[in-house]
Amino acid sequence: HLDLHSQLKELIPEQQERLNKIKTEHGKVQLGNITVDMVLGGMRGMTGLLWETSLLDPDEGIRFRGLSIPECQKLLPGAKPGGEPLPEGLLWLLLTGKVPSKEQVDALSKELRDRATVPDYVYKAIDALPVSAHPMTQFGSGVMALQAQSEFQKAYDKGIPKSKYWEPTYEDSLNLIARLPIVASYVYRSDHEGGNVASALSDPYLSFAAALNGLAGPLHGLANQEVLLWIKSVVEECGENITTEQLKDYVWETLNSGKVVPGFGHGVLRKTDPRYTCQREFALKHLPNDPLFQLVSKLYEVVPPILTELGKVKNPWPNVDAHSGYFTVLFGVSRSIGICSQLIWDRALGLPLERPKSVTMDWLENCCKKA
């Protein structure tokens, strides 16, 4: 059995060759037309990026290296037989495209434990923030403090050749993944209450901190906090045994006051998020009588018809944030596995600086006149 680093070393040359072949043989093939709607619609539906580790299907949800969430649950080793998959196994799958054995996952868990050291100054950097700083601000600052340890930055300063970029990126990525849970738990101890950045050769710490800042937006990862606060306000106003009618009224009240119903809708997905389904099944198995779960369950019945009635919402179904019940910092910890494994492949394949073209309204009007 090869370890993770050796497996990657073996896989990288074949994938480099594959990419090169696509580039040289099919470089001029057109993938679609860009419409004015797409430019004005936040680049929705434009094919524009190579992302090997996962693919999001509007109907099926995310697939990791071709495997859906239920398939991952079936195939990846768990802490105990038949249990939920270990994150280390998912990391292995994302990086290599192969399902690891239990031994390989155990060895990777041990390696991550060995890498999990956080220097004191990181805690001091977090402590320097006011207690009112949002947990995501504390978390992002902790990650930036960790960046002082970057192997990639050191290697780059020394003039490492491009063909070797992936090696210190791998080191940084595994160190970062190993250290994040410690930083996150520190944030909660003191808690009183990317995509294209990496292409500029920002190391994994810098890139991940940028991704965290994106995740911290209320329409993105902060939505799970918004969901918890929203549910709390429902309970405060109507009590835990709220009726379906009362819940409907509350949803309408939220919408009529110009706010979104957090945890519902998605930029790409058009069905119930399979991450939601997977957490719902977990709750049905382990805490079916929990009052908060029952409320979340009731929302699953009440909200989609109302959002459909609104007429403009493209996806009335719940996303992962409607169910997770955790705060965004934990969401951030889990994201490191996907972001870092893609980053290592970005470096291994020598992907270019990303620079989406932006245009002005003048440019668009001129273009439309000619069309």
Ligand code: CMX
């Ligand atoms: N509640 C109320 N209105 C909603 C809505 C919701 N849950 N979801 C979409 N809409 C509205 C939009 O605000 C938009 O209204 P305007 O035209 O008046 O601006 C209209 O419906 C069309 O939007 P859309 O094309 O269906 O959705 P977008 O791709 O623009 O936005 C998202 C997607 C997730 C930002 C949006 O559904 C939303 O705000 N949801 C609530 C916040 C949330 O749960 N975010 C977490 C997403 C999960 C993730 O990041 O993985």
